[in-house]
Amino acid sequence: MIKVFVFMDALGWKQVEKYGFLTDLLPYRRRIEMQFGYSCTAIPTILTGKRPNEHGHLAFYDYAPDKSPFRKMKWLAPFLRPKSFWRRGRVRHQLSRLIKRLYGFTGYFQLYGVPVERLPKLDYCEKKDLFVPGGLAPVKNLADVWKAQGQRYLISNWRLSEEENFRIATETFRKGTVDRAFVYSAAFDAMQHDNVGNDEVLKPKVEKYADSIRALHAALVEGGRPFELTVFSDHGMTPLRGTADVPAALAKTGLVWGEDYASAIDSTMARFWWLKDGSEVKVKSAMSGLPGRWLTDDEMRHHGIWREDHKFGDAIFLADAGVQFAPSDMGVKPLNGMHGFDPADEDSYACWLSTVPVPDGVSRVCDYFRVMTAP
Numbered sequence: 436m437i438k439v440f441v442f443m444d445a446l447g448w449k450q451v452e453k454y455g456f457l458t459d460l461l462p463y464r465r466r467i468e469m470q471f472g473y474s475c476t477a478i479p480t481i482l483t484g485k486r487p488n489e490h491g492h493l494a495f496y497d498y499a500p501d502k503s504p505f506r507k508m509k510w511l512a513p514f515l516r517p518k519s520f521w522r523r524g525r526v527r528h529q530l531s532r533l534i535k536r537l538y539g540f541t542g543y544f545q546l547y548g549v550p551v552e553r554l555p556k557l558d559y560c561e562k563k564d565l566f567v568p569g570g571l572a573p574v575k576n577l578a579d580v581w582k583a584q585g586q587r588y589l590i591s592n593w594r595l596s597e598e599e600n601f602r603i604a605t606e607t608f609r610k611g612t613v614d615r616a617f618v619y620s621a622a623f624d625a626m627q628h629d630n631v632g633n634d635e636v637l638k639p640k641v642e643k644y645a646d647s648i649r650a651l652h653a654a655l656v657e658g659g660r661p662f663e664l665t666v667f668s669d670h671g672m673t674p675l676r677g678t679a680d681v682p683a684a685l686a687k688t689g690l691v692w693g694e695d696y697a698s699a700i701d702s703t704m705a706r707f708w709w710l711k712d713g714s715e716v717k718v719k720s721a722m723s724g725l726p727g728r729w730l731t732d733d734e735m736r737h738h739g740i741w742r743e744d745h746k747f748g749d750a751i752f753l754a755d756a757g758v759q760f761a762p763s764d765m766g767v768k769p770l771n772g773m774h775g776f777d778p779a780d781e782d783s784y785a786c787w788l789s790t791v792p793v794p795d796g797v798s799r800v801c802d803y804f805r806v807m808t809a810p
Contacts, residue, residue, distance in 0.1 A: 437608070437655060437662040439616045440807055441648065442481065444474060445624035445774065446641075447671020448784040454641045457648060461666060461788035469670040469778040469785050470800045471738035473701070474624065475543075475561060477669035477800060482565055482576040484804025486739025490574050492560045493740055493747045496549055496764065498697035498708045499558035504538055509555040538562070542570075543593070548766045556693055566590050566619075580808045581615050591619035601647045608651060611658035617807070618651070620644070627672040631772030652790075665789040669800055672772040673782040676757025679725045681705050688717040699748070700763040703775040706748030715750070727754040738778070739801075756780040 448466040450456070458464075470480045472493050479485075479492040487493040500506070527546045535544040542561035549557070564570050567590075568578045581588040589607050591600040597620040604618045623640065630636040648666060655662040681700050690696055696714040699706045705722075709715045719729070730751045735741035740751070754760060756776045759769040776783055785800060787793055794806050 437611070437614060437616070437658070437660050438807070439604075439608070439618065439651065439655065439662060439664045440803075441618045441620065441651070441664070441666045443623060443644065443666060443668050444477075444619075444621045445627050445670060445672055446644075446666070446668040446786060447782065448786045449671055449782060450627075450637070450641065451786045451788065454638060456641055457645050457666070457788060460649060460652060461664070461790060463789045463792050465787045465793045465797065467667070467785040467787050467797070467802075468799045469774070469783045471740055471778055473775045474669065478565055479571055479576075480801050481669065481803050483571055483574045484801055484808075485574055486801055487747070488739050488742050490571055491746065494699060494701050494704075494706070495545075495547075495560055496557045496699050497560070497706075497746055498556060498699065498748075499746070500556040502558045503555055504559065504562070505534075505554040505557065507555075508551075511551075547764060548762065549764045553692065556697065557699075566593060577617060577804065577807060584808070584810070586614045587612065589613045589616040589618075591617060593619055593621070597622050601651070605650050605654045608654035608662075609657050611660050615807070620647075624672075628770045628772050631672045631674050663789065663791045665787065665791075665806075667787045667803055668785040670774040670785050671782045672774055673757050673776055673780060675759060675769055675771050675773065677726065677755075678759050678761045678769050679727070679754065680762070681722070681725065681752075681760045682762060684721045684725060685718065688714075688721045690714055690717060700760055700765075701775065702759050702761075702763055702765045702770075702773050703754045705752045705760060705763075707750045707752070708745070709749050719750075722752055725752075725754075726758045727752050729753075753777065756782065 470476055472487060475495050476487055476493055479490040483490050531544060531546045540562045541564040544561065565576065566578060568582055570576050578590055589604060600619060604616060607613055626640055652664055655664060692698065695711045696718060697708040697710060707718060730753055732741060735751065740747055754776065759773050761767065761769040774783065787797060796802060797806060
């Protein structure tokens with residue numbers, strides 16, 4: 436029996452329903468609750484079946500001066516002038532490539548909009564390739580388990596284009612030389628960020644994906660072995676409904692980053708660490724007028740993002756659905772669509788689509804791993 440799992444980043448339940456995606460080929464369907472966070476949270480969750488409090492990945496950057504791989508970069512601070520130069524997109528892209536090479540990171544790495552002068556006090560979570568054996572050690576990932584099971588497996592190379600990954604998978608299935616496969620398709624996420632709600636752009640792309648899945652199915656039939664084919668996603672996409680300027684609010688407090696408090700401001704959540712007494716009251720007062728709310732400890736436990744060591748922050752402020760923090764550590768301008776809001780938001784739900792009935796208990800992204808690693 437060949438079991439094939441196709442991960443389509445950002446193919447949300449609303450898009451699946453709207454476009455009637457592969458209703459004939461994949462009749463068994465279920466709406467899935469998104470994990471809390473972004474793709475940098477979703478992928479480790481899918482690959483381990485664990486939640487962020489266990490696999491350690493919620494957002495790319497955390498305040499951790501004692502663990503920062505960039506500590507030596509503090510000596511460069513006097514030379515990082517003017518700041519406007521180091522915030523240019525092309526400069527940051529090239530600097531990201533240089534840092535990745537110098538530090539030997541094998542995973543995905545980007546500076547995005549993180550101030551370079553803050554790097555010596557920040558840790559980065561995705562230093563290793565998550566998809567290979569040992570990529571999420573000490574937690575076992577999909578490659579670890581399939582290897583231990585003695586499965587002949589295919590896991591797509593995330594560095595290749597999705598067209599190439601689909602081609603490789605199609606040829607492999609036609610030969611019938613694998614028992615398990617994880618096919619990764621990431622481009623729809625970027626397209627939705629720019630074009631969420633634009634049917635003229637998205638519908639043809641969804642139809643093209645449908646053709647690619649049909650080609651995989653045909654190759655599996657041609658391979659002559661019994662098979663199961665499942666398509667799943669990690670989240671949907673929420674249209675832009677407004678912005679909020681967190682750095683401007685924080686500037687009014689008079690507090691100093693790295694001395695009084697620390698922060699990591701993503702597109703939809705701002706995480707804080709309190710370094711001196713009184714900083715929490717001032718920051719929360721400054722944030723009180725922004726569209727969002729502070730997560731309670733019970734909510735963080737529910738979403739699997741509470742940790743005793745406060746790795747992910749002492750407090751997290753979550754934006755209202757559709758509101759993006761701009762500027763943020765992810766960039767200066769908002770995108771037309773974003774994910775990373777409350778998993779209960781109607782635009783956030785992911786999907787599970789299959790040729791076989793959906794197994795009992797599959798309702799969240801963290802449930803996928805159990806199905807993928809079943810004998």
